[in-house]
Amino acid sequence: MRKIFHLANCNTCQRIIHELNDGDGFELQNIKEDNISAKQLDQMHKMVGSYESLFSRRAMKYRSLGLNNLNLTEQDYRKHILEEYAFLKRPVIIIDEEIFVGNSKNVVAAAKVKLKI
Numbered sequence: 001m002r003k004i005f006h007l008a009n010c011n012t013c014q015r016i017i018h019e020l021n022d023g024d025g026f027e028l029q030n031i032k033e034d035n036i037s038a039k040q041l042d043q044m045h046k047m048v049g050s051y052e053s054l055f056s057r058r059a060m061k062y063r064s065l066g067l068n069n070l071n072l073t074e075q076d077y078r079k080h081i082l083e084e085y086a087f088l089k090r091p092v093i094i095i096d097e098e099i100f101v102g103n104s105k106n107v108v109a110a111a112k113v114k115l116k117i
Contacts, residue, residue, distance in 0.1 A: 003027045005036060005092040012103050013091045020093070020111060031085040041081055044092060047099040051077035054101060059086040 004023060006013035008030040017023045029036075045051050055077045061084055062068055070076075081087045093100040093111050100111040 001027075001094055001096065003029060003094045005029050005031050005040075005088065006090055007032055007085075010090060016091055016093075016103060016108055019108060019117075020115060021117065026093075031088060031090070035085060036081070036088060038082055041078060044094075044099060044101075045078070047094070047097075048101060050074060051081065054089055054092070055081060056087055056089040059084070061086055 002025055004017060004020070004026050006017065006028060008014075009032070017026075017028070020026070041051075041054070044054055048054060051074045052072075055072075056062070057068070067080070072080075077087075089102045091103065093107075095111065095114045098114055100107050100114075
C-alpha cells in the first residue's frame with residue numbers, strides 16, 4: 001500500500017508530495033475532507049509504535065484546549081487525533097510496510113530513499 005495522509009491547503013504537505021513524484025502511485029487522503037478512521041489510525045499506531053508519535057503538538061488547538069498542561073496518555077492522543085484532524089502530524093506517508101511521519105528533512109529523505117528518488 002502507498003498512501004499519503006495530508007492537508008490539501010498545507011503548503012508543506014504539497015511541497016513534500018511534489019518531491020515524491022507529485023504523489024504518483026500514491027493514494028492521497030485529504031484528512032480535512034476525509035477524516036482519518038479509527039481503523040486507519042490504529043494501523044498507523046501498529047506501524048509506528050505509539051499514538052504520541054502521530055500527535056502534533058504544533059496544532060493551534062493543542063494550547064488553546066490546555067492540552068500542553070496535561071499529562072496525556074496513549075488513549076488521550078488517540079482520542080484527540082480522531083476528534084480533530086489537526087492533531088495528526090503531517091504528512092503521514094505509508095510505503096508498503098514502512099511509515100514516515102512528519103515533515104522533517106530526515107523523514108522526507110528517508111521516504112525518498114525508500115522510493116529510490
